[in-house]
Amino acid sequence: MQTPGSSLTAMREAGPLVHNITNFVAMNVMANVLLAVGASPAMVHAREEVAEFAALAQALTVNIGTPDPEWGAAMCAAAAVMVEARRPWVFDPVGVAATQFRQDLSAKLLDLKPSVIRGNASEILALAGLGGAARGVDAGDSVDAAEDAARVLAVRTGGVVAVSGPVDSITDGTRVARVANGHPMMARITVMGCSLNGVIAAFCVGQPNFEATVAALAAYGVAGEIAGQTAQGPGSFQMAFLDALYNLTPEALDAATRVEVVA
């Protein structure tokens, strides 16, 4: 049976090249997270080369944290390459509720049917509401409140939707899994979610998206728990987290995984 540990092993053996079009805040940490976990990162965004590069990659992540129109066009072009090649791509609708520009860009990216969407509860609620009435969903919504929205999005895209929070919720429109791993300090460091997108994408290469996403979230959360055992604050947590991801064994991961498949 596939466990998060066996998923981790399979991902490390593949060592996939993950192409990321992400925000400026996340780039360095995300690259280090991907290297630590065992994948190979690349950040490429120029329209002059983004499609050509995407064709070389095994997976793609798109994150609208610091978007502009040029980057938005590059995101769509790269995602289209992955869809055509039937390779996984992960979409993170950062702050989608905040501005009309993010909503318009997110609607275009949704049309390209992401393999996995990952966001916090507010972002998933806002994303599900695009084309509907609601706007301006505030941060602070609970994961529970977002589970219905996640299911709607999963059915609409035919992909997986993951809601990050104290307990993560993952659905493919039929099944729902909850991952209870993690540490409160992960919310006190920037780009922890952004970097997770890359880990999800890496796990999805050659693995089924739902199981791969669950495994990625478990691995990330367990590494956070290990880091939390020694950290004195967000600075030392950040350092310990990269060390923990790098040193995480499949056995330790499976022993610490707290996953519940609900339906």
Add this chain to the structure above:
Amino acid sequence: MQTPGSSLTAMREAGPLVHNITNFVAMNVMANVLLAVGASPAMVHAREEVAEFAALAQALTVNIGTPDPEWGAAMCAAAAVMVEARRPWVFDPVGVAATQFRQDLSAKLLDLKPSVIRGNASEILALAGLGGAARGVDAGDSVDAAEDAARVLAVRTGGVVAVSGPVDSITDGTRVARVANGHPMMARITVMGCSLNGVIAAFCVGQPNFEATVAALAAYGVAGEIAGQTAQGPGSFQMAFLDALYNLTPEALDAATRVEVVA
């Protein structure tokens, strides 16, 4: 009586959303500094959304460290929103003496009357000279030499001007305060000043700008002193600094604060 410690408590209770248009070097560290101290950071720069986003934020910082014309226009648009909404915004004229482009952009931003200007002595001297004769002020000017320039700028903008250095100097055009907290290693790590802008902005939310700026500089300097007690070099200093900011209590801050109000 308001102390830096009570200012810190008030800022953490407000937990303000600080919108930053800053340079590429600073973004990640600045976001982590804001999270560590207890505020909420966002980096948004596209002209298509920057004004809409600024309207959601409690404070703004603008930093011209890696500017271009598009970003310059976004800076002005966001600052105008804060002025209109009577919310604080902080301007950091990084390297203003170096190029004509920075001087022209800084002159436009000065016209928008920043609530707080923060820079090193050379930058404050150069900024005060805009529209005057001098250009090309070299780095290495002392804080003392910049105090007159700071006063001139404060009177011109109606705001606060802070000169960073071994002893910081803060003026509102009438009063002058000096903050002697800090650690020499802070000058051996990049973007320590850039990240401080965010802390100043966070403290200014709902607090008077002069007192808030003094409190922010004291908190930052005391965290640096704590980090310096264990750091072995700039790598471990950086980690310890985030931990110290996160763990800083109002009591420890007030006990360590070295502030002198001169006039």
Add this chain to the structure above:
Amino acid sequence: MQTPGSSLTAMREAGPLVHNITNFVAMNVMANVLLAVGASPAMVHAREEVAEFAALAQALTVNIGTPDPEWGAAMCAAAAVMVEARRPWVFDPVGVAATQFRQDLSAKLLDLKPSVIRGNASEILALAGLGGAARGVDAGDSVDAAEDAARVLAVRTGGVVAVSGPVDSITDGTRVARVANGHPMMARITVMGCSLNGVIAAFCVGQPNFEATVAALAAYGVAGEIAGQTAQGPGSFQMAFLDALYNLTPEALDAATRVEVVA
């Protein structure tokens, strides 16, 4: 006789201002690496100011890791300033094999005759093949395989070419030196190579390019070895590496240097 240690001392006494047009992933770490080793970094890219700023700097680095056409034009403009002023500039052809856009941009930069080119074996092989037949050189080529290509490039540009790997190889077209310092963890952290470009540029200020490049690679590798003695993974390695660079003495460097001049 000049040793890496005496080169380090000379560089620190000069404290050169190094202008970097590098990728978004590298900027923060590269700035901290330059500060830790004893130089002064600046990141400036806008066409409106890049030539004016380059004229103030003692050395330049150009890195095409996250290029676009605007940045490409800025790279060429800044490099032209350094050529005209007879100051050193370092070119890093990141991922040149991956896309036509990178090849076209690299060809233009090659025409500006970089003082030093630094890349991994695959990048140097691909760069040497520009204008020739081969494209799409895969990563994984050995340093040995790239030594001929490095020599060809060095003769063509009149500069120095450094191939990074477990053992680095440096040539000026006539001489070849190999530097055996370093640590395997350096390949598990992003932008270690990118940041090295800045160190090379700093060492080249007022020192002959070949000897300066060898010294820079030795210093970097020795700092990596020191960091590797205490690191528990890539997070703690990164921290320890900055500490080691900062604390590196000329004596410790000369004692640990493993350089072989082959021809």
